[in-house]
Amino acid sequence: MADFRKRFPVLSEKIYLNSCSQGALSQDVEEGMLEYLRSWHQHGSPWDLWVDQYEAGRRHFAELINAEPEEVALVASASAGVNAFASALSFKQRNKVVLGEFEFPTMGHIWLAQRPRGADVTFVGAEKNRIAVEAYDRLVDRNTLVVPLTHMCFMNGFRSPVAEITKIAHDRGAMVLLDDYQDSGTRPIDVKAMQVDAYVSGTLKYLLGPPGLAFMYVRKSIAESLVPTVTGWFGQRNPFAFDVKLFDPAPGTRRFESGTPPIPTIYGAIAGVKLLQQYGLQNVADQIRSLTNALIRGASELGIQMKTPLDSVGPLVVLQSKDADGLVRLFAEDGVVCSSRHDGLRISFHAYNTLDDVKFVLRLLQQNLKMLVTAPAETVAGSAS
Numbered sequence: 001m002a003d004f005r006k007r008f009p010v011l012s013e014k015i016y017l018n019s020c021s022q023g024a025l026s027q028d029v030e031e032g033m034l035e036y037l038r039s040w041h042q043h044g045s046p047w048d049l050w051v052d053q054y055e056a057g058r059r060h061f062a063e064l065i066n067a068e069p070e071e072v073a074l075v076a077s078a079s080a081g082v083n084a085f086a087s088a089l090s091f092k093q094r095n096k097v098v099l100g101e102f103e104f105p106t107m108g109h110i111w112l113a114q115r116p117r118g119a120d121v122t123f124v125g126a127e128k129n130r131i132a133v134e135a136y137d138r139l140v141d142r143n144t145l146v147v148p149l150t151h152m153c154f155m156n157g158f159r160s161p162v163a164e165i166t167k168i169a170h171d172r173g174a175m176v177l178l179d180d181y182q183d184s185g186t187r188p189i190d191v192k193a194m195q196v197d198a199y200v201s202g203t204l205k206y207l208l209g210p211p212g213l214a215f216m217y218v219r220k221s222i223a224e225s226l227v228p229t230v231t232g233w234f235g236q237r238n239p240f241a242f243d244v245k246l247f248d249p250a251p252g253t254r255r256f257e258s259g260t261p262p263i264p265t266i267y268g269a270i271a272g273v274k275l276l277q278q279y280g281l282q283n284v285a286d287q288i289r290s291l292t293n294a295l296i297r298g299a300s301e302l303g304i305q306m307k308t309p310l311d312s313v314g315p316l317v318v319l320q321s322k323d324a325d326g327l328v329r330l331f332a333e334d335g336v337v338c339s340s341r342h343d344g345l346r347i348s349f350h351a352y353n354t355l356d357d358v359k360f361v362l363r364l365l366q367q368n369l370k371m372l373v374t375a376p377a378e379t380v381a382g383s384a385s
């Protein structure tokens, strides 16, 4: 653990609790990006080497989520991947898109943009800080084409019951597209075991990489039945055929790619994934669980209202605040990096955080209790599993 922490120089200066926004920079990722610069200096334009690296990235992401490499597309953002996927769907036979109001906004934007193409977008409403499985059960029907589903809500840390919602969707013939951006890198992932049809995540948060890269899995049998209209030369069977008159989508999921891959980011992102795999994703999950439990226990003792439902904790714990932006600024004065969304103070943990970090934050919370929403202990207390 101490060795792992040492690889993140920022941790000697800051208590870093903002992996939900951007993972901390490790020496490994820095070295990966320097390797890219060196290759550029040394060789000028080593595109064969860079294309090899791009394929290595595909293999690393595939291994991370237990997919086949040909089931993974490398894209510039989660939005780019979902747009390509959405562009390939026909809304003629089924036209409903059912998504929760805890999705990241880009999901709403992309699916709402499909309305002129025939999509009927229905939002599943939340009650307080959760969305009930029963609400999906009521809205997903035989006219539903796809259920885009966030694994973990960026605003309040609510974890969606993926297996139950996937079963409801599949029983009615609908696909599930899991957005794992707020959770991947914090625990072992197996898209096959989860049985989702498509999956998207990006590199810059808990995967510890730089921005500019995301990856998308689409189950092979589905991918090859779809032809994206948001496309480009890297989505073709042979990008290097340079044939302007031929539209020939690549086999497998690579057909959802479009333009030149972000090579510098790929170098950095591979280093981030390797670092996590060396540490062990189960070890990451165990460490995060002990930290979130300690924070929740301590915040409960202080009577702080939690936005994160206690039975759905993951890496992100969100506390209800009367001035979340003000708290972020105050915490920054004490060297603590965290973030806010609306009335929530977001504290997110990764394997590089420690119980000392939690103790420090609890002390700051206690000192600034008037900026938090508090309630009698029995309504907030309870220990998370």
Ligand SMILES: Cc1ncc(COP(=O)(O)O)c(C=O)c1O
Pocket (backbone or CB within 6 Å): 076, 077, 078, 079, 080, 104, 106, 150, 152, 154, 179, 180, 181, 182, 202, 214
């Ligand atoms: C859950 C979730 N999905 C999607 C995104 C956005 O992804 P991108 O900017 O790569 O499209 C974010 C970014 O914070 C996110 O938290």
